[in-house]
Amino acid sequence: MTRPTQQPTTSPPPRPRSAPSGGLRVLAVGGESGAGPLQGLRQWAADLAVELEWAADLPRATRLLAGGQWDLVLAVLGDRSDEELAWWVDALRGAAGAPRLIALADRPSMGMALRAEKLGVLDVLALPLKREALTSALARVRSAATEVALPFPPGDTEVQGHYALVGQSPAMLEVYKLMARVAHSTATVLILGESGTGKEVVARTIHQHGPASTGPFVAVNCAAIPENLLESELFGHEKGAFTGAVARKIGRFEQAGGGTLFLDEIADMSLSLQAKILRAVQEREIERVGGGESIPVSVRLIAATNRNLQDAIAQGRFREDLYYRLAVVTIQLPRLVDRGDDLVLLIGYFARQFGERYAKRIDGLSDRALELLRKHQWVGNVRELRNVIERATIVVSDGTLRSEHLPDELRAHEPGAPERSTSGLPTLAEAEARHIARVLSHTGGQIGAAADILGIHRNTLTRKMKEYGL
């Protein structure tokens, strides 16, 4: 519901990234000054146009980081390298100058390299430090200086507030058409879509344009509420109905009377509660927990889920009769990666929204930042993008969002990332390690589930994890 997308236009000149002398400010932490594993660093500093400071330990490094702007931190990792890596990534978040991190370790394993890459660490280098390796890493830091600012397309005055629908892509136009058709009825609507695609925004918009718009819009997140409390949250309870029922409570069905009840993440509901929802939808009355009285309710129901309900029905985890009651009209929301140039409109929309909140004027983003944002997979869709732009808005110091303002996870894919073999292609072992790491991340580290996905025995997986240091 915005004007057609305009591509950002080129607007030089770029802002210099490094110190006026052209040098990079580098903080080396750990090891020994001048000797030991970092030997050579001081001699190379002048040649490499690096202004080098050295901190013996973390507290001193923290003080130095707080005291000025840094481009790069070279951190020597100890025995607890994983923990230290995570600590550094955490410590550098929000540090002035958005310094990048290069981790230095005695014998970095492939697992460590993969974990570092996932955390957005610029590079992992082996000790003793080699001049060529450092030169190559510094070149990648310097390349950020060439970013070109692109102004945002003008904002749509109609698109305002926290719950606005932004986008002009064909996929979103289809959604708008469907919304327009159902808004004026009282039909139950089922909104499907991945996490963060804007299901609640769509539900609110349908409510605002529907016959119950003067009534309340009550949203219940079924995934957030503990299972044992969800029933009383929805239907209310009488005082003393159960331990903790300290007073009578009016449930969300009653609160939404004359308006819309939005049940988000409905697939997370237990089967017994699904039966009670079905009864409420069919008979238009509810009973409070611990109460014997039937209470009539008049609400428009909109439900949403990011799960595949057909699969859930087949697995016996979702009631088929409830599905058909809810899916009178179904709206499928597209993923952000399928929305093309909506990405640019959304970036502009969020930058303006957060610029207002944090009292900053942001007019555009750099070409490199846009490239990184376009390349990202956006598993969290618009919600993830919103988060990224808010974070960037907090750290931006002028009117342009640059790659340095983006989270490390996005910057891990910056052009020029080091290849791990001379041919530029990964070895079979590297590819295998990377894939295993990805699957483990997908399963939240659960080995059994990962082994199932990979189609190998869990013992084989455990052996490979050990082999690759995962």
Added chain:
Amino acid sequence: MRVEQALRLLPNLEALTPLRGLLLSSARPDERVQWGSGGPYLTVGKRDVEPGELARSMGAVLTFVAEHIAALYGAYVEALERQERNDAPGAVAALLGAGRLEEKVGRLSQAHAWYEVALALAETLQDRRPEVETLLALGHVCLALGQYAEGARHYQRGLVLSEAEFNQSGAVDASVGLGNAAFERAEWPGARAWYSRALRLAESGNDRLRLGLIEHRVGVLDRRQGDLAAAGEHLRRARECFETLNGEAALEMARVLDAQGELDGALGRPGPAAGAFREALAWVRRDQHDPGLDVAIRLHLAELLFDTGRWLEAEEEMRRAEQLAITSNQMRGLVRIYTLLGTLRGRQGDETGFVFFEQAIALCRALEGPPIDEARVYHAYGLFRQVCGGPDEARAYLERAAEILRTLGVDEEVERVTAALRNSHDVNTPAAGAG
């Protein structure tokens, strides 16, 4: 399987506490729901646990439990042997050692029980040093349990005995303990008097570590009383004391910097405050990592970020603290994290924030922690309900908090809860003559 489902299948038996701890610490967030609309409300109960993973981790936990029990049994046998050899002070030391082992793994009530037995034996000795040591240990564990009056009694007795025996370090520690007990009960003049006494004693002995600890406490007391300039001066002196110890007081330094961060926050200097918290975190990492302290500092940092409108960063910091608390089994820390998350959601007018209080209460019950923790959750929950709807629930939660706090003799907190209750009553009672 969700943790909340798994916990329902676990009876609330003391023998199963390590298993409960393992269940919680092995819970993993479901990355698929991270970006879902329920993501901001996820608690440990909504994490996943895999029975197979649990079974595989069980060996290490059982070994740890077996070693712990073996050490306790060993301490007991040693106490018997010493007693048999007429070495009663040695027997007291063995019993104290068992209590310290319990305290180290967070079993405060059990530690209390060991110390009680040690005290009964120590009281029969002519040499009063074991008794002093035991009284100080008891005082410490009582304060950790929120039993401030009992803790103060032990410290008082410890002080009398230390002075009679010219045991200066014992007298310093007892005075600090008495100051802490008074501080926890918001008896500011009493706390100041005890800390001053401890300071005089420590100065005469030039004990840098103890001096630093006392300066830190006085700084915190000054801040609580609103004398921010004096607080800054005492914290500076505390840092100086610890700096002379060549990094041997890394955790103490972290605590002082944490207090400095809170002071800078109170002075409206968010930049230096954040810097102090970050440096404190670096000190925590320096040698022996203390996850409990790490969690506490992150919570202070999160509060600062929230107060300065940096909600996203505050949330991220709290989630990092949550992850650390879960993996390192810092369940009391986790209760504080959820209480704060709920409070912050309340300030944002987000009614769904109630899920954090419910989780905190569930944890308090499952872990049978000190009652003061549960009281504080109810207090915060009552305030949340006052803002986010549910006046009847607000009153009920506040009344419950007041009831627990009264039994603990924490008058200042009782007064604050009572004031909130009055406020709740005023809000819900129509003004005279209205209607």
